[in-house]
Amino acid sequence: MEFQSNEWNQEQERVDYTVKKVRNHINTLVASAENVKQEAEEIRKNFWEDVTVNFDEPDDVIETMTSIKQQVELLSERERSYGHVEESVKTLQKLASSPYFARVDFREDGEPLEQIYIGIASFLDEADNYLVYDWRAPISSIYYDGIPGPVSYKTPEGTRKGEMELKRQFLIRDGVIQSMFDTGVTIGDEMLQEILGAKANTHMKSIVATIQKEQNKIIRDIKSQLLFVQGAAGSGKTSVALQRIAFLLYHFRESLSAEQIILFSPNPLFNSYISKVLPELGENNMIQTTFFDYARHRIGKDLEVESLFEQFENRLQGVKEHAEIRDKAIMVKGSLDFYHVIEKYVNQLLKGGVHFRDIVFRGKVLISKQEISELFYSYDSSYSLPNRFPLVAKRLLKILDEKAREEEQSEWVEEQMDLLDKEDFLDAFKNVKSNKKGDVFDSFDQEKAYLAKQIVRRYFKKLKRSVKQYRFFQSKAQYVHFLEQVPKLLSLEKQGISESEWESIKSHTIGNLRKKEIRMEDVVPYMYLSDLIEGKKSQTSMKYVFIDEIQDYTPIQLAYLRFLFPYSKFTMLGDINQSIHGAENESQIQMAEDIFAGQKSEIVYLRKSYRSTLPITRFTKSILADGEEVELFEREGELPKVLVTKNKNEMLEKIYEEAKYLSECSNTVAIIGKSMEQCEEAYKYLQMRMDVTLLGIETREFNEGIIVIPSYLAKGLEFDSVIVLNASDEVYGKETERRLLYTICTRAMHRLVVTSIGSPTRLLNSVPNDYYHISVTETTGE
Numbered sequence: 105m106e107f108q109s110n111e112w113n114q115e116q117e118r119v120d121y122t123v124k125k126v127r128n129h130i131n132t133l134v135a136s137a138e139n140v141k142q143e144a145e146e147i148r149k150n151f152w153e154d155v156t157v158n159f160d161e162p163d164d165v166i167e168t169m170t171s172i173k174q175q176v177e178l179l180s181e182r183e184r185s186y187g188h189v190e191e192s193v194k195t196l197q198k199l200a201s202s203p204y205f206a207r208v209d210f211r212e213d214g215e216p217l218e219q220i221y222i223g224i225a226s227f228l229d230e231a232d233n234y235l236v237y238d239w240r241a242p243i244s245s246i247y248y249d250g251i252p253g254p255v256s257y258k259t260p261e262g263t264r265k266g267e268m269e270l271k272r273q274f275l276i277r278d279g280v281i282q283s284m285f286d287t288g289v290t291i292g293d294e295m296l297q298e299i300l301g302a303k304a305n306t307h308m309k310s311i312v313a314t315i316q317k318e319q320n321k322i323i324r325d326i327k328s329q330l331l332f333v334q335g336a337a338g339s340g341k342t343s344v345a346l347q348r349i350a351f352l353l354y355h356f357r358e359s360l361s362a363e364q365i366i367l368f369s370p371n372p373l374f375n376s377y378i379s380k381v382l383p384e385l386g387e388n389n390m391i392q393t394t395f396f397d398y399a400r401h402r403i404g405k406d407l408e409v410e411s412l413f414e415q416f417e418n419r420l421q422g423v424k425e426h427a428e429i430r431d432k433a434i435m436v437k438g439s440l441d442f443y444h445v446i447e448k449y450v451n452q453l454l455k456g457g458v459h460f461r462d463i464v465f466r467g468k469v470l471i472s473k474q475e476i477s478e479l480f481y482s483y484d485s486s487y488s489l490p491n492r493f494p495l496v497a498k499r500l501l502k503i504l505d506e507k508a509r510e511e512e513q514s515e516w517v518e519e520q521m522d523l524l525d526k527e528d529f530l531d532a533f534k535n536v537k538s539n540k541k542g543d544v545f546d547s548f549d550q551e552k553a554y555l556a557k558q559i560v561r562r563y564f565k566k567l568k569r570s571v572k573q574y575r576f577f578q579s580k581a582q583y584v585h586f587l588e589q590v591p592k593l594l595s596l597e598k599q600g601i602s603e604s605e606w607e608s609i610k611s612h613t614i615g616n617l618r619k620k621e622i623r624m625e626d627v628v629p630y631m632y633l634s635d636l637i638e639g640k641k642s643q644t645s646m647k648y649v650f651i652d653e654i655q656d657y658t659p660i661q662l663a664y665l666r667f668l669f670p671y672s673k674f675t676m677l678g679d680i681n682q683s684i685h686g687a688e689n690e691s692q693i694q695m696a697e698d699i700f701a702g703q704k705s706e707i708v709y710l711r712k713s714y715r716s717t718l719p720i721t722r723f724t725k726s727i728l729a730d731g732e733e734v735e736l737f738e739r740e741g742e743l744p745k746v747l748v749t750k751n752k753n754e755m756l757e758k759i760y761e762e763a764k765y766l767s768e769c770s771n772t773v774a775i776i777g778k779s780m781e782q783c784e785e786a787y788k789y790l791q792m793r794m795d796v797t798l799l800g801i802e803t804r805e806f807n808e809g810i811i812v813i814p815s816y817l818a819k820g821l822e823f824d825s826v827i828v829l830n831a832s833d834e835v836y837g838k839e840t841e842r843r844l845l846y847t848i849c850t851r852a853m854h855r856l857v858v859t860s861i862g863s864p865t866r867l868l869n870s871v872p873n874d875y876y877h878i879s880v881t882e883t884t885g886e
């Protein structure tokens with residue numbers, strides 16, 4: 105829409121006015137912050153002068169302690185308020201550059217017309233007039249949900265109704281209006297076009313100015329126990345998850361803090377990619393982790409945990425028939441049936457069968473596993489297994505105390521005495537002197553006895569700690585025993601697994617455990633089994649759990665996460681079409697609903713894809729078997745290219761040329777390979793001739809420029825340009841790899857190039873010829 109210049113000028117004047125007010129406020133805050141800072145420094149400097157220190161009488165000691173405490177509280181209060189001021193100043197500085205992004209004119213029934221300007225935070229002038237409303241305030245929802253005409257919004261006091269007379273969007277930078285649109289639809293496409301047309305960043309941006317109606321529904325949901333978002337690639341799932349966290353922190357600001365929200369994301373690279381969105385909105389980041397990190401934290405001391413990506417690489421490299429059996433193992437061990445089999449097995453342990461290990465000291469068995477077992481099963485069978493552990497541990501600690509006294513007489517203790525430091529002897533001397541009862545000639549013996557006790561105590565400390573940590577329970581042997589029992593508890597036939605296949609799966613697992621390794625598919629069964637026996641380690645203080653890329657979670661992982669966070673509300677976001685294993689887990693939604701049976705759950709579909717240009721989305725959508733479900737966002741761009749080469753050198757040369765060309769018009773160019781091996785090869789070739797970075801499992805961050813990255817790490821990320829490394833029929837020949845190819849191609853925002861050595865993958869046959877340019881090299885190199 106064309107604006108009269110006076111209307112534009114009026115809006116610019118209002119921006120200037122708001123910016124001026126914001127700046128004034130920043131100045132006042134900075135001045136007051138300086139005062140608070142000086143006060144804190146003063147308190148620190150004069151700390152001991154301002155407290156009354158007197159230790160003469162017990163009453164004086166109490167008074168002194170109170171005085172110190174008061175002084176410490178005063179200091180930390182000053183430091184806290186300095187911290188708050190600093191945070192407010194940061195948000196205000198953002199407002200000073202771009203105070204708002206929208207205006208709605210709203211007339212509540214029977215009230216005068218109000219102009220509501222919406223920005224990333226509320227700002228009031230001295231007379232308490234709202235110059236800017238926070239995008240999360242109740243009234244702001246009419247901007248996201250409504251079109252001019254009758255509208256309503258919910259407040260804690262009830263629903264307000266009225267008429268929206270104008271809806272305007274702004275793009276303001278450095279206090280200057282860059283563009284301005286009036287719109288009759290929910291959120292005008294013009295603004296989206298501008299935002300989506302911009303170049304990619306190595307960090308995700310906030311989308312508050314252009315949140316879509318269906319996205320807003322997810323962001324503002326406060327009722328569901330389970331909110332399941334199934335959305336196409338690029339439909340804004342991750343963005344929505346982060347805006348939702350910001351919304352919840354605002355809406356429940358009295359009772360919710362960032363540490364009570366946890367987000368499980370696919371990999372550490374992704375963690376850093378999204379880490380700036382919340383701080384940009386003036387909020388602290390939630391806890392971020394990956395399922396692998398959680399598992400490693402839990403069992404990593406005893407076993408080396410395989411990551412999901414190692415699982416992917418190992419399966420790629422494995423011998424074919426092993427890979428098939430492994431797939432079956434992943435399927436059965438990841439099923440909900442297996443989860444329930446663990447529960448069944450544990451129920452049988454009430455009368456016997458828990459595996460223990462001997463408590464050994466200096467090669468000698470102090471308490472045998474039989475003794476521990478007898479103790480454990482001396483309790484009535486109505487005692488749950490977890491309830492017995494603290495009781496047994498207490499008893500074992502007592503027995504260890506007795507054993508320690510016996511040890512004090514041993515020869516090794518005498519030998520150790522010769523190796524003690526001077527300080528130890530001095531300590532013994534002082535101790536005996538202060539406790540002296542007998543005559544002076546006993547001193548030497550008493551000192552010796554004291555030292556012997558100290559030595560044994562020191563050596564037993566570790567032993568006692570391990571008893572307190574229930575390390576007398578032998579979790580690995582228990583897991584092996586469980587695997588042996590599985591055929592009795594579960595119909596393997598129904599799972600499509602023969603007895604000999606199960607034997608092979610079992611012996612592989614045992615072999616791994618012997619090597620102190622654990623495969624990803626065993627991680628949850630192993631942890632769940634231990635939790636049910638020793639007592640679960642659930643986290644009751646966590647209020648919200650977010651799981652991104654949910655399609656890569658197995659049913660057992662979902663059930664286990666629910667078990668770990670029993671009182672949390674869950675938001676799960678994913679895209680079946682991007683599942684890493686190409687597994688058929690369409691039933692995932694059903695399964696999630698089953699896990700949350702009886703609780704309020706909401707399933708939301710996001711079908712429109714925003715990331716890529718129209719030609720790219722049209723291309724990627726037709727790779728999918730059921731691609732018609734993905735709706736296109738009309739943003740023009742170049743047709744994707746398919747480059748067919750005759751050999752590896754030719755392909756790498758083409759990639760080099762394309763990367764060089766694309767880097768001139770892109771911030772980020774990603775060359776995406778299926779496996780790490782492929783990526784390393786390409787990297788070696790390219791790095792001699794251009795500035796390029798190879799990203800691996802351990803990479804935590806990436807910079808702008810040209811990168812080479814394996815498929816599974818590119819998940820969730822986006823790049824201006826994507827070059828797919830060798831999408832030949834040999835590399836992507838299986839139907840199960842369709843989704844992987846789709847995931848890789850959908851990372852591209854503005855340009856997509858697919859290369860191949862020889863014929864391109866048959867998976868592209870479903871893409872109409874006029875959706876891309878194809879070029880076949882004519883020379884034969886090598």
Ligand SMILES: Nc1ncnc2c1ncn2[C@@H]1O[C@H](COP(=O)(O)OP(=O)(O)OP(=O)(O)O)[C@@H](O)[C@H]1O
Binds near residue numbers: 316335337340342715
């Ligand atoms: N309402 C919106 N306004 C502006 N940009 C949006 C909006 N929704 C999504 N986007 C943009 O679309 C891109 C894709 O978003 P996001 O990564 O959140 O999608 P996703 O569904 O998680 O994708 P994928 O599953 O493919 O990883 C991002 O650049 C994001 O900023």
